Amino acid sequence: MPTLLGLNSGTSADGVDAAVVRFEGETPTLALKILAWVHRAYPLRLKRTLESLYAQGRAPLDLLCALPYEIGDVFAMTALDALQAAGLSGNDIDVCGSHGQTIYHLAADAARDRALPVSTWQMGEASLIATRLGCPVASDFRAADIASGGQGAPLTPVLDDLLFRSAGKTRVRLNIGGIANLTWLPPVTQSGVPGLIAFDTGPGNTLIDSLIRRLTGGAEHCDRDGERALRGHVDEALLARMLADPYFTVAPPKSTGRELFSADWLEGFGVNDSDDFVATVTALTPASIVHALREHLPPVPPIDEVIVHGGGARNPAIMEGLRARLAPSIRLATVDEFGFAPETIEPLLFAVLAWKCLRREPTFLPGATGMRRPAVLGKLSWPAGLRES
Ligand SMILES: Nc1ncnc2c1ncn2[C@@H]1O[C@H](COP(=O)(O)OP(=O)(O)O)[C@@H](O)[C@H]1O
Ligand SMILES: [Mg+2]
The missing domain is CATH 3.30.420.40 (ATPase, nucleotide binding domain)
Structure with missing residues (x-):
């Protein structure tokens, strides 16, 4: 072997x-x-x-x-x-x-x-x-x-049939790295393994990291354990303006990077040193992911589970944001339960x-x-x- x-x-x-x-x-x-x-x-x-x-x-x-x-x-x-x-x-x-x-x-x-x-x-x-x-x-x-x-990109779907495809459940594998990407995996049927859909949903951690670097003059590289985001309140109007970026409405297949979701991109939204701003930038990650699940995936079969990996799984503000926005019928899990650390x-x-x-x-x-x-x-x-x- x-x-x-x-x-x-x-x-x-x-x-x-x-x-x-x-x-x-x-x-x-x-x-x-x-x-x-x-x-x-x-x-x-x-x-x-x-x-x-x-x-x-x-x-x-x-x-x-x-x-x-x-x-x-x-x-x-x-x-x-x-x-x-x-x-x-x-x-x-x-x-x-x-x-x-x-x-x-x-x-x-x-x-x-x-x-x-x-x-x-x-x-x-x-x-x-x-x-x-x-x-x-x-x-x-x-x-x-x-x-x-x-x-x-994304190439991760190569692993999906091997590790995450289920006989009875529709799963979404969600990677929250710098950029977030997902794979929609309907269950295996009697006629075989159906096709999958995978694409980049938009920012994962990259905007949060870039904001924190800027606010701390480069002393810190991320909002460790989502501390600042959890202290702040999401500005829903500002979040809606961020979600109006055309990338979020483009139909898959699509991929993106730091070239689009950059410090310059954030600049257009009046960057400031408040916990509320950090909370709003952080909320963009779960909000754009859930938007992608609703807008860019077939409604049937409905999603049973979202399985997360990547560094974003370690940020409780992102995970709580996902939990709050996902339909209650969808189970949120991490790859730990499949025996893999998110990294x-x-x-x-x-x-x-x-x-x-x-x-x-x-x-x-x-x-x-x-x-x-x-x-x-x-x-x-x-x-x-x-x-x-
Ligand atoms: N404990 C943590 N608290 C908050 N954010 C974290 C934590 N651990 C990792 N991260 C975030 O995850 C990012 C790294 O994720 P990773 O999956 O390696 O992304 P990439 O694949 O883009 O390198 C870090 O830059 C940071 O933003
Ligand atoms: Mg990394």
């Missing part, structure tokens, strides 16, 4: 999540077991570099040249931490999947507006990671999706994609990214020298 390693840093650019994963058994009872997972925060200097890159939208060429190696180094160190935690070495790993750090994502609408091709850019030099670990590394998974007519789902995804890449197994996600034909996602990088096997 293969042993895999998955690495990811999401749009929050908070640091790298790594998971060591083993496949156990055979389909249909195939299980993915997390042997160890770790998070390593980006060094402050790198985090500041990335934040200013995102804020300014431009950088000198020497910085752009060096950055993939600097990021790759942190990815390699996080991978080594995870191996140590699992009591393994790189030789024990069949393949590592590394998402890298998204620097820019030009999804369909944003690309069209600027007369540019749909495109995406993840940094984190995979040859450096492969050499440091001593195992092959698959990376750059989004490029082949785009080449096959997709928007490059492990995305590294797990890139581990599985790496395994598919190594075996040249195609992926097809028409209902998620808008792909028009199946494609093997990812590019392989190899460690120096020859591996004994």
Whole structure:
């Protein structure tokens, strides 16, 4: 049974999540077991570099040249931490999947507006990671999706049939990272596994983080445990103005990023240092998610469960906001009850994609990214020298 390693840093650019994963058994009872997972925060200097890159939208060429190696180094160190935690070495790993750090994502609408091709850019030099670990590394998974007519995101639906599809229930898997995305999973029927729908709903934590950074002069990076949001009151009129952003009405498939939901975007709403403002920006996350559930998913079969992962699951103000806005018939849960910590789902995804890449197994996600034909996602990088096997 293969042993895999998955690495990811999401749009929050908070640091790298790594998971060591083993496949156990055979389909249909195939299980993915997390042997160890770790998070390593980006060094402050790198985090500041990335934040200013995102804020300014431009950088000198020497910085752009060096950055993939600097990021790759942190990815390699996080991978080594995870191996140590699992009591393994790189030789024990069949393949590592590394998402890298998204620097820019030009999804369909944003690309069209600027007369540019749909495109995406993840940094984190995979040859450096492969050499440091001593195992092959698959990376750059989004490029082949785009080449096959997709928007490059979201890719998480690859895991959904494996982990979250149910025989009797309609589930929504909801990832609240920097950006929030969901997958609608109607139950398996006698005629087979129905299609899924997946898309980015809008901001997850990114606006909250950006607001807190601004209000604290960069001393804090998030509203830890939703403390300020829970102290404040939501300004419903302001929230309605935020929800009027056209992104929320666009029909899926759709994806977005910090390029749209940025500090500049918030600026238009009269940023101020009150707990009420923090509460309102925080409420936009659950409000836009619940809006997406109502407006952009089929009404039948009705949703039974919403299962949350990503850092937003750790913010009680977001979770309480969801609970309050969801219909009472919908059960709100986190992936913990499926045996996964909320931070492990995305590294797990890139581990599985790496395994598919190594075996040249195609992926097809028409209902998620808008792909028009199946494609093997990812590019392989190899460690120096020859591996004994
Ligand atoms: N205890 C917490 N309280 C509030 N927010 C949290 C907490 N833990 C994590 N977060 C939020 O989750 C974000 C990271 O989530 P993550 O799923 O890693 O997003 P991404 O995939 O975009 O990196 C942090 O930037 C922060 O906003
Ligand atoms: Mg993260």
